[in-house]
Amino acid sequence: MTSLSRDDVANLARLARIEMSDEELVNLSKEFTVILDAVARVQEVAGADVQPTSHPLPLRNVFRPDVVVASLTPEEALSGAPAQEESRFRVPQILGEE
Amino acid sequence: MIRNSAAEMAAKLNAGDITSVELTQLHLDRIASVDTDVHAFLYVNNEGALAQAAEVDAKRAAGEKLSPLAGVPLALKDVMTQKGVPTTCGSKILEGWRPPYDSTVVTNLKKNGIVILGKTNMDEFAMGSSTENSAYGPTHNPWDLSRIPGGSGGGSSAALAAFEAPLAIGTDTGGSIRQPAAVTGTVGVKPTYGGVSRFGLVAFSSSLDQAGPCARTVLDAALLHEAIAGHDPKDSTSINAPVPQVVAAAKSGDVKGMKIGVVKELNGEGYQSGVRSRFEESLELLAAAGAEIVEVSAPNFEYALAAYYLIAPSECSSNLARFDAMRYGLRVGDVDGASAESVMNLTREVGFGREVKRRIILGTYALSSGYYDAYYGSAQKVRTLITQDFNNAFEKCDVMVSPTCPTTAFKIGEKSNDPIAMYLNDIATIPVNMAGIGGMSLPAGLAPEDGLPVGFQIMAPAMQDDRMYLVGAALEAALLSKWGAPLLSKIPALAGA
């Protein structure tokens, strides 16, 4: 039986960039005990001899010629921006790496 | 008029009995009168639709050669981008966003002169089986307004059943076209993965998502299928091969000598009695039409649901990362001194609904280091096993069949607090997505115990989509002659009508 603690869920929420209240974290950790139990069934048949499938179709080597096509205009590109300045997307201060 | 099939409407447009503007206006009027109750639409594009219709009328008047469905109206699931028209995916996080580009499906619709009435309601980012997860309120099943219309494409199927549109576009990741079709008494087709371009389809689970046609008849679905399908260089996973002859198949409906495989594991326990009896009756009709009914087994299908609820959340946790309040959509918490990171966190808290968050967290977990092999990796192996099951079964039959869903439409609110019970709705539809093959649902009649529609599912090998239409047309014809009128003629009148 797999379970996720409140703190485990909090760490996942941090990785997924979703703010969560304590109540939500506790609820999700409870739900996950049930859900993970159900989905863990995949391990019953996933033997080492079975190849994984990541694409439903056996396609290979699908390429595009190196040709420039028209971009959006800056107005179109920025049309959905919550904030903009000087043809750039304006975003709150970025912390961390430079 | 609005109760006609799309093919009949097209014939009348061709004959000059009606113009596309008139036909479009009739549907807009119908939407205005019944959609308060049904809530199939999130956005109705009155001016845009009429302008498009006028353009088709002008071309027709000028004697231009038009596509078979030119001038016929259609409802578009709100997961497809249409330039300048709001696209929300049923989510608050995209409220007000107007894409600066057309999806390839929309490009194809416009090219064919199909008039886009507006955008239909759906479970948020296509995650759900009831349309209750829409941030803009649920859609109601026109057969019984207290019940769900299926999901995630409940808006599209309800629009068809309520005669708000004769055609609709859906997308199907685990059954989101077929299950709504089943519970509303309409036809829905999930083409082979790669048959219809995903460019402009807002991704939920990239390796499973597939857009397809929704209609009230098998032939209408085939006509729409041909209009939207085909290779698209903008989608690397698009099939570069001719589109199967689905319209010809839908017109033929000849199943003599075809082997129809009944999937042993998708029947029996857990399936409502009326669902089973309608399914059996359909098999008898197909046998009477000359098909041979055989039983096939797919032992790994029982793991499909578990694998699906690992693969789809994993891919969605990555696909939905772009909704971060930086470039478009909702932005919450942008106060003085706030950091980009805190704005992302707050926006995603407020902008996403419960089910979406649940799946993002689940997917984040399934992909995280140390758990990848046990969850995502194992799920991909199950996918291989399911594909093998299909391959083995298709050695014994030409198509496989099953009920589309275990039950008829349930009540709104009945399962919304039980995710596992909700997930079980998709048990018969998910294997098709896992293998990337084609699946169709068409009406098999009403369950005697509740008088609600039952869906019959047909599954065909990859790139053999025409086979579903052959069998679907045969069954539809047999049922029609048995009933004397289409199933939807039995639908209760809506208050506004």
Add this chain to the structure above:
Amino acid sequence: MALTYDEVMAKYEPVLGLEVHVELNTNSKMFCGCSTIFGAEPNTQTCPVCLALPGALPTVNEVAIESTIKIGLALNCSIAPFSRFARKNYFYPDMPKNFQISQYDEPICVNGYVDVEIETDEGPKVFRIEIERVHMEEDTGKSLHVGGATGRIHGAEYSLLDYNRAGIPLVEIVTKIVPGTGKYAPEVAKAYVAELRDILRSLGVSDVKMEQGSLRCDANVSLRLIGVETLGTRSETKNVNSLRSVERAIRGEMIRHAELLNKGERVVQETRHFQEDTGLTRSGRSKEQAEDYRYFPEPDLVPVAPDAAWIETLRAALPERPSIHRKRLQEAWAVPEKEMAAMINADVLNIVEATVTLGADPVKARSWWLGEISRIANDKDVAIANLPITPSDVAEIVALVSAGELTDKLARQVIEGVIAGEGKPAAVIAARGIKVVNDDGALMAAIEKVCAEQPETAEKIRNGHLPAAGALIGAVMKETKGQADAARVRTLLLSHLGQGE
């Protein structure tokens, strides 16, 4: 108590690891058709794909794949018969999808090497740098930090994002750990990056301009006590954007690590940023909360499985390795080491070679390009390659000089004319009326005239004092307005005065 480099080396052995990111010079981006031209107005080279608008899908640039395979082959790698793109998931505002399409456990090229030669105390020595992998990925957008005192990220009030660079094809070249370089570690690293740059340039796959960021190096450094097997904790220095900085950054990190270790402190595994002004590194993001990139195969793209025929076609078309090529030219041309270095530094080796290929004498070709043409390029402050004079122009001029139809002095005028845009050499000669006077009759007239004017000098020559000839030759040249061939004048003059052979 700063340690000297020698003190560090007396006690520790450095272990290197180098990651080089190269922007490919394709016309369009890695996954969409937007242009890659450097320096365009903000957000003019963006589309639904590279802005990560909902619904957009990536498509792979074929030339980017081809370039990456070429790089792999040039670095002696095996080309994987099956490779895949993977998503590297992490949130950062300059990365629109909040995942980077990269490669993870199935890179396209693996297991190669590059040999670099450096001068050691014992003479020239070759070090083999083993390559672990070469893989494809995409660049991020650029952020401009506004407000705050420094204009840097810290203290900024908000940021402005430009996604023109987002999605430009990047190739990452990762070495295996490099032990055994001892005190030469900084020089080996520099020589490796230089060699890589030359190889990439010879392949024509990248601009390889470190100062513009089209070639960027991250240097991993760790120290271990001499004789110890276990690796020490490494730091990763980013932002190293010149060859000299590679050397300085590594030397600096070695000293910094040694000082920490000597004090009994531990080296923190972290990202550091190189500061060009001080030559020191500064701590960047600490990795206390480890990122979990949750790699998985990119479901929107299909695998890359280059067939053997394609690979062999690319292999057959590979240019000679720059270092081998240089050695071969040096031998063929018999050029001293110093002049060879001068040509490499002036970036004219390829141009000189092209000129020689067109038939010019190597010494002459070299001296025109390194001399007169370099001088003009310097004056005009443009790269030699950007001057409007081609190897074939120079080859033609060299040929005219050796045929005696131009003098060196006239040739300079022709070069000047070509660069000034007056046309090809023949056109310049015609238009300017440049002509060598090699009509012996006309020359003899001038010689007789000069001898008559300077009888004393002529007499000296007649008496066997040959050095005096210079003055008369100069006078003849003046008489013929510099258009005479000086060698011919000398022959005729000496013969006229009875000194011919």
